[in-house]
Amino acid sequence: MFAQLFFALLVLLTVGLNTCAQVFLKWGSSQNFLNWYLVGGILTYGLSTVIYILVLSKFNLSIAYPVVIGLTVIATTIAGTFLLEEKLNSVSWIGVGLMITGICAIAFGKVY
16 A cells, blocks of 8 residues: 555655656746756656656556656646746646546546
8 A cells, every 4th residue: 555655755845847848948938048947847757757757667567658748738737827927728627637537447446
């Protein structure tokens, strides 16, 4: 039980770091070619990759990849809305809901 919780937390940490990297890269994209946001985004991606390798050591790729990438897309969409003040229409939010449904089907389908 503890091991499952630990690796679930590693998945969430990977998703959080990927999302932070996306936001940093977006902030840095409108500045000089090399700035602290871009450097921070690249370093954050590197750290998330190391943690993702730990996730892969315990989960099947066919489960880990869609869960991590799907949750990253959802978290990045939410971060873009709140941190970057990007506007999404209702169809986009329906897409987010469908992604959540798909991620649940993949993640919990292994249990049954």
